[in-house]
Structure formats: structure tokens, C-alpha cells
Amino acid sequence: MAMSVPLSRLSRRSVLRLAGGLGAAAVAGPALVACGDSSGSGSGPSKSASLRFMFWGSDDRVKRFQKASTAFTDKNPTIKVSPEFGDIDAIETKITVAMSGKNLPDVFWVTSDLLPQLVAGGHVMDLTSHLGAGKGIADAGFSDAIKAPGRLDGKQYAMTHGLQSIGLFAKKNVLDEVGIPVKNYPDSYTWDEYAQISAKIHSAKGDKFFGTDDPNTGGAADWFGAYARQHDQDMWAENGDLGFTKDLMTEWLNYWKNLRDTKASVPTALALEQNPYFEGAPMIRGLAAYHMRNSNQMLELQGLTKDALVLMPCPGNGGAGTKAIALSPNMLCVAANTKNPDAALKFADYLLNDVDRAKIIGTTIGAPPTQTVRDAIATSVTPAEKQFLTYIGFEAGAKTRPVRGGLATSGAFSSDMVKAWKNLAYDKASIQQTVDLIFGDLRTKLLKK
Amino acid sequence: MALINEVQQAARGRARGRRSRIAYLFLLPWIAGVLLITLVPMVTSLYLSFTDYRLGTSPRFTGLENYRRMFSDPDFLAAAGVTAKYVFISVPLQLTFALAIAVLLNQGVRGLAIYRSVYYLPSLLGGSVAVAVLWRQLFSSTGLVPELAGKLGIQMGSWISEPAHALDTLIILHVWTFGSPMIIFLAGLRQIPEELVEAAKVDGAGAWRRFTSVILPLLSPVVFFNLILQLIGSFQAFTQAYIISAGTGGPANSTLFYTLYLFVTGFKNFEMGYASALAWILFVVIGMLTAINFVAARYWVHYED
Numbered sequence: 001m002a003m004s005v006p007l008s009r010l011s012r013r014s015v016l017r018l019a020g021g022l023g024a025a026a027v028a029g030p031a032l033v034a035c036g037d038s039s040g041s042g043s044g045p046s047k048s049a050s051l052r053f054m055f056w057g058s059d060d061r062v063k064r065f066q067k068a069s070t071a072f073t074d075k076n077p078t079i080k081v082s083p084e085f086g087d088i089d090a091i092e093t094k095i096t097v098a099m100s101g102k103n104l105p106d107v108f109w110v111t112s113d114l115l116p117q118l119v120a121g122g123h124v125m126d127l128t129s130h131l132g133a134g135k136g137i138a139d140a141g142f143s144d145a146i147k148a149p150g151r152l153d154g155k156q157y158a159m160t161h162g163l164q165s166i167g168l169f170a171k172k173n174v175l176d177e178v179g180i181p182v183k184n185y186p187d188s189y190t191w192d193e194y195a196q197i198s199a200k201i202h203s204a205k206g207d208k209f210f211g212t213d214d215p216n217t218g219g220a221a222d223w224f225g226a227y228a229r230q231h232d233q234d235m236w237a238e239n240g241d242l243g244f245t246k247d248l249m250t251e252w253l254n255y256w257k258n259l260r261d262t263k264a265s266v267p268t269a270l271a272l273e274q275n276p277y278f279e280g281a282p283m284i285r286g287l288a289a290y291h292m293r294n295s296n297q298m299l300e301l302q303g304l305t306k307d308a309l310v311l312m313p314c315p316g317n318g319g320a321g322t323k324a325i326a327l328s329p330n331m332l333c334v335a336a337n338t339k340n341p342d343a344a345l346k347f348a349d350y351l352l353n354d355v356d357r358a359k360i361i362g363t364t365i366g367a368p369p370t371q372t373v374r375d376a377i378a379t380s381v382t383p384a385e386k387q388f389l390t391y392i393g394f395e396a397g398a399k400t401r402p403v404r405g406g407l408a409t410s411g412a413f414s415s416d417m418v419k420a421w422k423n424l425a426y427d428k429a430s431i432q433q434t435v436d437l438i439f440g441d442l443r444t445k446l447l448k449k
Numbered sequence: 450m451a452l453i454n455e456v457q458q459a460a461r462g463r464a465r466g467r468r469s470r471i472a473y474l475f476l477l478p479w480i481a482g483v484l485l486i487t488l489v490p491m492v493t494s495l496y497l498s499f500t501d502y503r504l505g506t507s508p509r510f511t512g513l514e515n516y517r518r519m520f521s522d523p524d525f526l527a528a529a530g531v532t533a534k535y536v537f538i539s540v541p542l543q544l545t546f547a548l549a550i551a552v553l554l555n556q557g558v559r560g561l562a563i564y565r566s567v568y569y570l571p572s573l574l575g576g577s578v579a580v581a582v583l584w585r586q587l588f589s590s591t592g593l594v595p596e597l598a599g600k601l602g603i604q605m606g607s608w609i610s611e612p613a614h615a616l617d618t619l620i621i622l623h624v625w626t627f628g629s630p631m632i633i634f635l636a637g638l639r640q641i642p643e644e645l646v647e648a649a650k651v652d653g654a655g656a657w658r659r660f661t662s663v664i665l666p667l668l669s670p671v672v673f674f675n676l677i678l679q680l681i682g683s684f685q686a687f688t689q690a691y692i693i694s695a696g697t698g699g700p701a702n703s704t705l706f707y708t709l710y711l712f713v714t715g716f717k718n719f720e721m722g723y724a725s726a727l728a729w730i731l732f733v734v735i736g737m738l739t740a741i742n743f744v745a746a747r748y749w750v751h752y753e754d
Contacts, residue, residue, distance in 0.1 A: 100504045117503075219697075272699070273609050274589065275695050412719070415718070
């Protein structure tokens with residue numbers, strides 16, 4: 001009824017009340033709306049093969065992929081490719097929303113955490129019957145270990161697009177100054193050596209310089225995964241349950257507590273005042289000698305410092321530990337409901353096998369999955385990229401145990417576990433409490449159907 | 450004559466009907482928008498809040514399970530606590546600051562338009578990614594704020610990554626964006642009849658007495674309006690915490706705003722059913738607080754009419 005009052009007769013009271021009410025509705029509504037089920041619309045049937053390709057990465061990577069997409073269309077004039085991009089978190093969100101709205105891009109990257117969810121919902125194409133010469137995607141040179149991360153229940157749902165793994169970066173001049181040797185495959189530091197070296201660097205370089213950053217608080221669960229594999233355990237058991245013991249987790253957390261206590265690692269608050277990777281990495285900020293991150297970041301990290309960087313194996317992954325090496329590649333999927341399956345497979349094949357494409361993209365997405373393509377681009381890359389190619393070449397050829405995928409809830413579990421590790425590092429919880437949480441509530445959530 | 454009247458009435462009726470149809474035609478995009486992108490998703494989310502629904506799967510009805518779960522969810526309790534602290538500290542601080550500046554600007558300063566624009570600017574930028582990034586730099590251990598504090602002999606580390614202080618930086622950011630309520634206060638102050646203030650002055654009332662006994666009561670509807678808007682807006686703060694904590698609500702949950710937790714639950718952990726329940730609790734809490742404020746307003750808000 002208030003709406004029928006002529007505007008000229010509105011009192012101050014009614015205007016304010018109306019505005020307040022509208023304000024409440026306008027401001028509170030979106031939170032509810034955001035959780036509603038939005039059904040996205042597809043791009044509609046089209047006779048011309050028009051593909052959407054979604055990936056994540058930096059501006060440089062975007063430019064490279066735009067160029068590669070144009071080069072593909074030049075070779076295949078009937079197929080137009082529209083790249084869609086953003087940072088990894090934004091893309092993950094976009095993919096989950098698109099998955100819900102059945103509006104996934106034709107070809108897209110996927111994280112290993114998200115893949116089980118996509119497979120469970122039937123959103124990605126089973127590529128098994130499309131692999132092989134003349135079948136859609138040529139897979140010559142893709143070893144079983146390279147294909148394993150994209151395989152679930154014996155079927156190939158994703159293909160490795162860029163090979164990467166964890167790697168230990170260091171400023172060579174700091175190591176030389178303190179008298180610490182560089183380790184290359186097949187050797188590596190042991191974990192005990194790494195703790196001693198990191199403490200030694202702190203002693204030698206003064207109070208404001210530390211040996212290493214802490215991958216646990218840096219948000220990278222892969223390093224614990226490597227530690228587990230070195231102890232013949234794993235992140236995930238065959239049934240999707242936790243693949244490691246309480247004792248191992250306790251040992252790992254004690255190891256890093258010791259590094260924090262001895263100031264061998266960067267204090268948590270100092271490390272996390274910036275996002276602890278790329279320009280925010282303590283090593284790049286001049287706070288630490290070592291940086292524990294993904295090996296394919298070699299080119300970008302080298303671009304952020306004038307000091308020469310070296311890329312070394314994860315402690316414990318050398319010597320007798322090479323069987324523990326695990327690749328965590330960028331993977332490529334084709335949407336199950338793509339309207340242009342042949343064109344999508346052709347584009348996927350181009351992204352995976354074309355040498356010209358590989359030269360355009362370089363190593364920013366990781367190394368090409370096959371040795372043939374890696375060799376083909378080796379002559380046109382920078383020394384930093386060459387280091388990375390040598391590194392990943394060893395890992396790709398190593399005899400390793402297969403990596404097991406997790407359940408659809410594994411991504412959320414990993415995030416929660418990293419959060420628990422951070423709380424521990426901030427002394428908000430004890431090691432015992434952290435382990436109990438991981439094996440209690442977090443495990444229950446992981447296993448919830 | 451009667452026939453002419455009937456014909457005229459019929460013509461007027463047809464014209465009114467035509468005008469109504471045209472009006473509804475113009476309203477149609479808005480009505481369709483409200484229905485399709487507000488009401489339907491709202492009703493859907495209400496239903497989903499009673500289900501176990503992970504993105505990409507089918508919802509399974511679980512009754513009140515999501516609502517029960519909240520009481521034993523430490524992150525929910527942390528998020529509620531952080532948000533309550535943020536709202537109940539930052540909103541009064543911001544409104545006080547905005548009112549103080551508005552009163553100062555209402556003293557007939559020269560170049561008022563410039564001051565008004567300059568002070569309003571942070572309101573436009575406050576919720577933006579750029580300012581959140583700037584804030585992160587300002588309060589890091591090597592940032593401008595610790596450096597200035599150091600020159601004054603105050604040692605402060607990185608507030609951004611210290612659980613004890615991270616939320617303080619977000620409260621300061623919120624207070625800094627006082628421009629929007631300030632503009633509204635200024636407009637309200639300008640509407641206060643000058644003769645009432647002059648009369649109080651003639652009666653011997655000092656500046657403070659004039660402010661508390663004349664200006665503030667007359668301004669109370671505007672204070673109320675600002676309070677409601679800021680209260681609701683603060684409950685839904687998201688961008689600042691998302692950027693400053695890199696989407697985690699850290700360090701150690703110290704900036705885990707309710708909306709951030711809702712986002713993480715829905716779009717990172719894919720628990721859309723639980724996220725919907727979280728959204729509805731927020732809606733209900735905001736609604737209740739708004740209602741309480743409207744009731745309380747009877748005792749302190751004075752309208753001229």
C-alpha cells in the first residue's frame with residue numbers, strides 16, 4: 001500500500017523506512033541468490049566448429065595460448081577456438097559452476113582434485129577409445145606413467161598436457177657463499193641434510209635470512225605426499241581413504257616444527273605477509289635460500305631475480321628414493337557433451353602433440369608430455385627452461401610407483417589439511433591436535449558419500 | 450447527457466487500461482529480472498539448504514541436517530565470531546568518523562565540493578581488489594605503516610599475517626571508506642533548519658549542547674538510515690578478506706568473514722547444500738537485526754512529522 005502514496009506526500013519517515021527496507025532486500029538478497037542453482041545456457045548448436053578452450057595462468061601464458069589457438073585455426077580454417085582464462089582459483093570456480101549448469105567448455109584444463117568430481121558426474125569424455133593414430137588423439141610417446149594421472153577406474157578421462165612436479169629452487173650464489181653443494185638427479189639432499197643446511201644458512205647469513213620456506217604453510221600438500229611416497233605410503237589409499245599413518249604425519253609436522261624453532265625456515269607470519277609464490281616467494285623477496293614449489297615455475301621465477309637459480313630434486317627423491325617421484329601434470333579434458341567432438345579431439349591432439357604449438361607455449365605450462373616434442377623445443381628455449389627440461393626428463397623416465405587419485409572430496413580435504421597445518425604453524429593448535437583433526441573430522445568429511 | 454458521460458467514462462477507462470499495459474510492458478524487464486535472477490534462485494537455495502548437494506551431483510533431502518551441522522562446525526563458529534567482531538566494531542567507528550567529518554565540512558569551509566569528492570573517493574575504491582592489494586602492502590612488515598610507526602618508536606610486525614591483528618587492518622580499511630555515509634550525513638545536516646540552531650545559541654547552548662540536543666536528534670533519521678545500510682553491508686563484506694587472505698580467511702581464520710566461508714563452502718568445497726543453509730542463516734540474522742533496529746528506532750529516532 002505504501003507504494004500507492006503519491007511521491008509528493010511521502011514523509012521523511014516513510015522515505016527512510018522504504019529505503020531501509022529496500023536496502024535490506026538489495027544487500028541481503030545476493031548472498032541467497034548466489035547459492036541458488038543457476039542453469040547456464042549452452043552456446044547453442046552450431047554447424048561451424050566453434051570451440052571454447054579454458055585454462056589458467058599468467059598474462060604471458062594467455063598471450064601464448066591465444067597465439068597457439070590462432071595458429072591452430074590457420075591450419076584448420078573451419079574450426080574457431082575461443083580461449084577463456086583466469087587465475088587457477090577463478091577457473092576452478094568457473095568449471096564447477098559450468099559443471100553444474102552443464103555448460104562446460106569443449107576443451108579445458110582440470111586439476112587432479114577436480115577430475116574425480118567431473119568423472120563422477122559424467123561431465124568429461126572417456127578418451128580411451130579415441131587414443132591412437134587416426135583415432136583422434138595420438139598417444140605415441142605417452143608412457144603409462146604420463147597417462148596415469150588422467151586415468152580413473154581404468155579409463156582415460158584426461159591427458160597430461162604439461163609435465164610438472166615439485167622442485168627445490170635455490171639461489172646459486174647463496175649456496176656457493178655458504179659452501180653448500182647443488183644436487184642434481186639422480187642425487188638429492190636427504191631430509192636430515194636439508195634441515196642441517198637450512199639451519200647453517202641461517203647461522204651464516206644472519207638473523208633476517210633463513211634457509212627455506214615451509215611448503216605446508218605455503219599451501220602445497222604435494223611435499224607431504226612426496227614424503228609419504230618415500231616411506232612407501234601415499235596421500236590416498238586405493239579405496240580413497242588416507243594413504244598415510246598418524247605416525248608419519250606426526251613425524252612430518254615435528255620435522256617442520258623443528259625447522260621453525262631453529263629458524264631454519266622463514267617465520268610463518270613473515271612468509272605469509274605476501275602470497276608465498278612467484279614474486280611473493282621468500283626466496284625472491286631475499287628472505288630465504290630455498291623455495292619449494294612446482295618445477296615448471298623455473299622460467300617465471302628466474303625472470304623475477306637477477307641471481308642465477310638452480311632447480312634440484314625434492315629432498316629424499318634422489319638416490320634410492322627415485323621410485324617415489326610423482327608427476328602432478330596439468331591435464332586436459334574434453335567435455336562429454338561437446339557439440340563438436342571431432343573438432344574438440346583434433347584441437348586436443350594439436351595441444352598435446354604439435355611441435356609448433358609446443359614452441360609457442362614453451363615450458364610455462366610444464367614440459368611437453370613426450371620426449372619427441374621435448375627434444376624438438378630444446379633448441380629454442382632459455383637456459384632456465386633447459387634446466388627444467390633436463391629435470392623433468394629424468395623424472396618422466398624414472399621407474400616410479402603409480403600415483404593414486406583421490407575421491408571427489410579429496411580437494412576439499414587437502415585445503416582443510418593445509419589450513420590445519422597453518423593453524424599449527426601459528427601455534428593455534430598442537431601437533432597432536434592437528435593430527436587428531438586430520439584423522440578425525442577431516443577424514444570423516446573425506447569419506448562422506 | 451448520461452450517454453455522453455458513459456462514453457467519456459468508457460474512453461477514460463480504455464485509456465487507463467492502455468496506460469497500465471504500457472506501464473507493465475516497461476516494468477516487464479524488471480519483473481522478469483526479479484523473478485528469474487532473484488526469486489527463483491532464492492527459493493531454490495531454500496530448498497537446497499535442506500539437502501546434501503555437491504555441485505555436479507543430485508541433491509538428496511536431509512531435512513535440518515545442514516542447520517544442525519553448523520553448531521558443531523568450528524569454521525562456522527569462527528566465521529560468525531569474526532564477522533560479528535568486524536560488524537560491531539567497524540560500523541560504529543565508521544559512522545562516528547563519517548559524522549565527525551560531515552560536521553566539520555558543514556561549518557562553511559571553502560572548497561567543500563573538493564573535500565567532499567576527496568573524502569568520498571575511498572568509498573568508491575574501498576571494496577575493490579586494488580585497494581585490498583594496497584592494504585596488504587601498507588601493513589606488511591616492510592610497508593609504510595610499520596615504517597612510520599617505527600619512526601615514532603613503535604615496533605609493529607606484519608599486521609596482515611599476524612592472527613592477532615589481521616582483522617584490525619580490515620576494520621581500519623572499512624573505517625577509511627567513510628565517504629558514503631559522510632555524504633548522506635552532510636545532506637542531512639544541510640536540511641536542519643538554521644533557525645533552530647540559532648535559537649539554541651541565543652538560549653546560551655554551547656557547541657556540544659547544540660550538537661547533542663538539537664543537531665543529533667534532528668539528524669537521527671539519517672543516522673538510522675546509515676546504520677541500517679552499513680550494518681547490512683558489513684555483514685556481507687567479502688572482497689577485502691578474500692584478497693588480503695588469498696581466499697583462505699587466514700591467518701588462522703582471523704579474517705574468515707561469513708561470506709568468505711560461505712563462498713569457500715559452496716565454490717571450493719562444492720557443498721552447495723550446506724552453503725545454501727549458511728546463506729539463509731545470514732539472511733535471517735540480517736533480517737532480525739534490521740527488525741530489532743526498526744523497533745529500537747522508536748526510542749531514539751525523531752521525525753519532524
